Amino acid sequence: MRRLRGRVSLLYAIGLPLIALLGVVPVRAQDRPRPGGELIFLVPSEPPSYDGHRESTFGVIHPLAPHYNTLLRVDPADRTGTRPVGDLVASWAISKDGLSYTFRLHQGVKFHDGTVMTPRDVKASYEKIIFPTARG
Structure with missing residues (x-):
């Protein structure tokens, strides 16, 4: 019986590390x-x-x-992920100096409660982000 226990212990002592090594062998x-x-x-x-x-x-x-929704989003068809498309805006223009952006919102966009989104709502959202002290 002692001899059998010794063999089982030896099997565990050698077998378990070998099995563990199989898990870390690099795959080609x-x-x-x-x-x-x-x-x-x-x-x-x-x-x-x-x-x-x-x-x-x-x-x-x-x-x-x-x-x-956002004003613009990345075009899902653009594999580079760099081309913007309108989400809440139907169109947009950038001034020649690049300092002014004009967005034309889609008409009839509604919030979850059914109220219609207005430019004032977009402005309020951006002000909440830009001016952290105004956060509610």
Whole structure:
């Protein structure tokens, strides 16, 4: 019986480290990388609040994004992710000196409670972001 225990102990002493090593053996990489595809990653986060005006972490931006519209957004058809398209705006113009932007809002855009969005609402949203002391 003692001899059997010794063999079992030896098997565990040698076998378990070998099994563990199998988990860390590098997998052979592809000969050539394949372009394209999709990268999915997790951003662990515990945001302090879900106030989209106050917080700017990924932990807030991604869960709230489906519930907010912006003046402009990235064109989903643009693979470079650099071309803006209108979201709440039908069109926009930039002054020659680049210091002034004029946005023409889509007509009839409504908030969740059914009230119509106005330029005054857009201004109030930007002021809440720009002037933190005015935050409610």
